[in-house]
Amino acid sequence: MISIITESRICGIENAAGDQLVAKAAGKPARQSTGYTAFMPDPLPPNIQWTETLVRCLSDADRLVGQLAGQGSQLPNPHVLIRPFIRREAVLSSKIEGTQATLGELLAAEAGVVVERSPDDLREVGNYVTALEFGVERLARLPLSIRLVRELHEKLMTGVRGGHATPGEFRRTQNWIGPAGCTLANATYVPPPADRLMECLGDWEKALRDTRLPVLVQAALLHYQFEAIHPFIDGNGRVGRLLITLLLVERTVLPTPLLYLSAFFEATRDEYYRRLLAVSRESAWSAWLEYFLNGAARQAEDALSRAARINQLLARWRRAVAGRGTKNALLLVGAVAENPYVTIRGAADKLGVAFTTAQRAIDALRREKILTDVSRTKRERVFCAMGILDILEEPAKLVPG
Numbered sequence: 001m002i003s004i005i006t007e008s009r010i011c012g013i014e015n016a017a018g019d020q021l022v023a024k025a026a027g028k029p030a031r032q033s034t035g036y037t038a039f040m041p042d043p044l045p046p047n048i049q050w051t052e053t054l055v056r057c058l059s060d061a062d063r064l065v066g067q068l069a070g071q072g073s074q075l076p077n078p079h080v081l082i083r084p085f086i087r088r089e090a091v092l093s094s095k096i097e098g099t100q101a102t103l104g105e106l107l108a109a110e111a112g113v114v115v116e117r118s119p120d121d122l123r124e125v126g127n128y129v130t131a132l133e134f135g136v137e138r139l140a141r142l143p144l145s146i147r148l149v150r151e152l153h154e155k156l157m158t159g160v161r162g163g164h165a166t167p168g169e170f171r172r173t174q175n176w177i178g179p180a181g182c183t184l185a186n187a188t189y190v191p192p193p194a195d196r197l198m199e200c201l202g203d204w205e206k207a208l209r210d211t212r213l214p215v216l217v218q219a220a221l222l223h224y225q226f227e228a229i230h231p232f233i234d235g236n237g238r239v240g241r242l243l244i245t246l247l248l249v250e251r252t253v254l255p256t257p258l259l260y261l262s263a264f265f266e267a268t269r270d271e272y273y274r275r276l277l278a279v280s281r282e283s284a285w286s287a288w289l290e291y292f293l294n295g296a297a298r299q300a301e302d303a304l305s306r307a308a309r310i311n312q313l314l315a316r317w318r319r320a321v322a323g324r325g326t327k328n329a330l331l332l333v334g335a336v337a338e339n340p341y342v343t344i345r346g347a348a349d350k351l352g353v354a355f356t357t358a359q360r361a362i363d364a365l366r367r368e369k370i371l372t373d374v375s376r377t378k379r380e381r382v383f384c385a386m387g388i389l390d391i392l393e394e395p396a397k398l399v400p401g
Contacts, residue, residue: 175233
């Protein structure tokens with residue numbers, strides 16, 4: 001069986017009969033017996049031209065990611081921020097692939113609120129959260145590897161719509177990428193054939209073990225290569241973006257997973273695909289690295305800003321509640337930092353108190369204008385810490401601050 005994959009739009013070769021790879025392409029054509037030509041990416045690392053601009057981009061990214069690492073280790077409760085940041089990443093990475101669920105909808109659903117979004121969309125985003133949290137925990141026992149890639153894919157794709165994802169299994173058939181309705185004969189890009197897939201993944205894993213390059217540069221190279229190999233029937237883009245974060249955690253570049261690039265990729269989606277295409281066709285590695293490193297710098301800066309503002313908000317709320325509220329109200333401030341949506345029953349379960357006690361804690365936060373009643377019906381009372389949600393839902397920052 002041959003499958004059409006439209007999830008990602010990276011391109012490498014024109015596959016119409018008689019077309020040839022350009023001389024500077026980052027790989028070689030692999031003509032198949034049935035007449036089509038697949039793309040075999042060259043092993044990493046490529047020959048990188050260290051221009052003044054590229055060196056400056058790397059310096060900027062290293063500096064800001066280093067600041068994020070330093071601030072992350074000093075945050076009073078970094079685990080409190082990890083949870084909403086992971087969910088923001090899940091929503092934006094899934095949005096690149098067409099999923100429409102919003103961060104507010106995901107957080108509300110996790111708080112037990114009934115939302116109107118498709119359950120399939122919510123499941124796909126929820127699976128991304130599960131896969132990322134699983135990956136961070138798994139790194140304590142298993143290094144980044146082909147094996148872990150398969151485990152991540154299984155978590156990501158189990159129970160999703162379509163039924164063709166084969167969770168945790170590398171593809172055994174040829175896939176291709178292109179506009180809806182295209183065929184293998186006129187696809188925009190054809191990844192390596194299935195019988196050479198493990199060869200390509202072996203080269204990718206070997207490059208993963210090579211620590212001679214700066215980690216951010218290595219992350220950029222590995223991300224391109226993974227998307228070019230396209231080892232799964234579906235889910236390649238999301239797994240590839242998961243691996244960026246996990247690499248930074250494994251190499252202890254960051255103490256906690258606070259840096260995510262999906263927001264930058266989603267906000268610059270056309271450029272994201274264009275840069276990947278240029279690598280495949282023209283070996284435009286320097287341009288791709290400049291783009292990737294700029295994304296890392298901007299997202300590190302963005303994460304620093306969001307984390308600082310959320311912590312300032314929480315400190316102000318704790319001072320207000322400590323003067324007038326109860327111990328349970330103070331604990332509830334910490335709970336809404338993890339998820340700004342809360343119901344009375346959810347607060348009771350979270351705090352381990354009676355329903356009426358939880359209601360009094362919510363009332364205390366409402367008096368301080370920390371929580372807002374966003375209920376749609378009187379039967380389902382839902383409250384939200386809009387100050388935190390507003391910070392989390394701000395658009396990605398694309399220019400230096």
